[in-house]
Amino acid sequence: TFSTITPLNGTISAILTGAIGEKCGNLRQSGSKNFIVDLQHCTEIEEDGAEALVAMHEEFYGNEESLVFTGVSGKVLASLKENETDLLINIAPSMIEAIDIVSMEVLERDLFNEE
Numbered sequence: 001t002f003s004t005i006t007p008l009n010g011t012i013s014a015i016l017t018g019a020i021g022e023k024c025g026n027l028r029q030s031g032s033k034n035f036i037v038d039l040q041h042c043t044e045i046e047e048d049g050a051e052a053l054v055a056m057h058e059e060f061y062g063n064e065e066s067l068v069f070t071g072v073s074g075k076v077l078a079s080l081k082e083n084e085t086d087l088l089i090n091i092a093p094s095m096i097e098a099i100d101i102v103s104m105e106v107l108e109r110d111l112f113n114e115e
Contacts, residue, residue, distance in 0.1 A: 001034055001102065001103070001106055002032070002034040002035060002036055002066070002099070002102045003024075003027045003032040003034070003035050003036070004035075004036045004037075004038060004095075005020055005023055005024070005035060005036070005037050005038070006037075006038040006040065006041065006071075007019070007020060007037070007039065007041060007042060008041050009041070009042065010041060010042060010043045010044060011042065011043070011044045011045070011046060011049070012039065012042050012044070012045040012046065012049035012050070012053070012076065013045075013046045013048060013049040013052075014046070014048040014049055014051070014052045016042075016049060017049055017052035017053055017056055018052070020037060020056070021056055021059075024060075033063075033064070033065045033066070034065060034066040034067075034102045034105070034106060035060070035065070035066065035067050035068070036068050036069075036070060036092075036095070036098045036099070036102060037067070037068070037069050037070070038070050038071040038095065038098075039069055039070070039071045039072050039076065040070075040071030040073075041071075042071075042072075042076055043074060043075060043076065044075055044076065045075070045076045045079050045080065047083075050079065050080060050083060050085045053069070053085065053089055054085060054088045054089060057088065057089040057090065064109055066090075066101070066102045066105045066106065067089075067090065068090040068091075068092050068098040068101045068102055069089060069090060069091050069092070069098075070091070070092045070093070070094060070095055070097070070098040071095075072091050077091075
């Protein structure tokens with residue numbers, strides 16, 4: 001019920017988030033609507049990268065899709081917390097928790113669509 005994307009680039013930038021968005025667009029064509037982005041290889045984040053993560057999050061949820069980030073640690077997590085960006089996007093501490101978030105959101109959407 002979800003697709004996982006793991007960027008290998010060490011820096012989260014607007015260019016990287018654009019590439020992630022493009023990959024998600026390709027996966028949408030095969031029916032995927034829920035995405036987990038594992039940022040375990042990312043050790044730095046640029047300001048425009050943080051802004052792009054928020055924009056991506058808003059776009060996905062506006063389209064009734066799930067987007068969860070996991071593997072966020074070190075400087076990246078500290079930077080997101082410093083700018084309070086961590087409050088605007090879904091960050092799960094582990095892959096299992098990311099899967100749980102996506103699963104709960106799918107159930108929630110299904111329940112709301114039945115009414």
